Amino acid sequence: MLSKAKIKLIKSLAQKKYREQNGLFVVEGVKGIEEFLNSDIELYYLYTTEDIFKVSTAHYSLISEAQLKQVSQLKSPNKAVGVFKMPKPKTIVDSQLIVALDAVRDPGNLGTIIRLCDWFGVNDLVCSKTTVDCFNPKVVQSSMGSLTRVNICYLDLEHFLETTESITYGTFMKGESIYKTSLPDKGILVMGNEANGISEAIERLINKKLSIPRFGNLKITESLNVATATSICLSEFKRSTT
Structure with missing residues (x-):
């Protein structure tokens, strides 16, 4: 009862x-x-x-x-x-690929990104403190169980990137095409906010700027959804190392 x-x-x-x-x-x-x-x-x-x-x-x-x-x-x-x-976050392993989120606010996007990390074998997902809570009911629902297999840590993202020894990658409209870039099996892939992308404070800590080129004839689409962009990036990282 x-x-x-x-x-x-x-x-x-x-x-x-x-x-x-x-x-x-x-x-x-x-x-x-x-x-x-x-x-x-x-x-x-x-x-x-x-x-x-x-x-x-x-x-x-x-x-x-x-x-x-x-x-x-x-x-x-x-x-x-x-x-x-709520489980306690585990230690982040920096000898493999890590995904980091800079103020991703939409629960559906976060849930999908958690599923993508699970699918592509990314064990650690680092979130800025301004990213939506992973235990939000909509995130839990859209992650479809992957929340049980991905270690999610909320921290000061700027400090984390300042102190890491890993190479940091970020997605920008102007950057080297991800399809022409040699990608490693470890590092930190930073994905930005739905409306504003990666913030200026985080941008200065990115070692390698990547872009997903537009192939349409007009090339006027402003941007990709952050979860869609994450799927493309993870696919390319894994393709390059297998």
């Missing part, structure tokens, strides 16, 4: 300040919850309308469809809501 206190807690986790206060975040849907249950991220509690999960009864309750709708962030809730404990 869902008490009023539990309903209030779960609904409050839609906001970052309450996620941080409680150290908890929400995962919705059967497939997404199974991904997290099979990871090393610790379950706090699971509420479901069907007895379909292998979970200790100490962390598990059956609820009604009406109760599920009370706590779900989705228009069409999918059988279950899981509350998990």
Whole structure:
């Protein structure tokens, strides 16, 4: 049974300040919850309308469809809501390719980039403190379980890049074509904000400026979506080293 206190807690986790206060975040849907249950991220509690999960009864309750709708962030809730404990970030490994995000604000973009890191074998995703929270419900939903396999660290990006010994790469409208650049198997790939790209403070710390050339006849498209650009860049980095 869902008490009023539990309903209030779960609904409050839609906001970052309450996620941080409680150290908890929400995962919705059967497939997404199974991904997290099979990871090393610790379950706090699971509420479901069907007895379909292998979970200790100490962390598990059956609820009604009406109760599920009370706590779900989705228009069409999918059988279950899981509350998990936020994992602590792991040590960043600088001997491999790292993706860094400079103020990426859209939850859908971040979720997609997390999936791309998972797909292309990027273990560490470094985010500026102005990047959207990876435990935002929309990020969790769009990452589709990849959040369990990518180490995400929020830090002072400028300081991180100032102190790293790795070569830093960034995407710009004016830079060397990524298709003509010899790319290594390690380094830091920096991707910028949806509207403004990489900030001036971060730009000065980029060692190698890359561009994704436009092939259209008119060449008037202003820019690519940051998640789309990330997919192209990661594909080229991996293609160059395989």
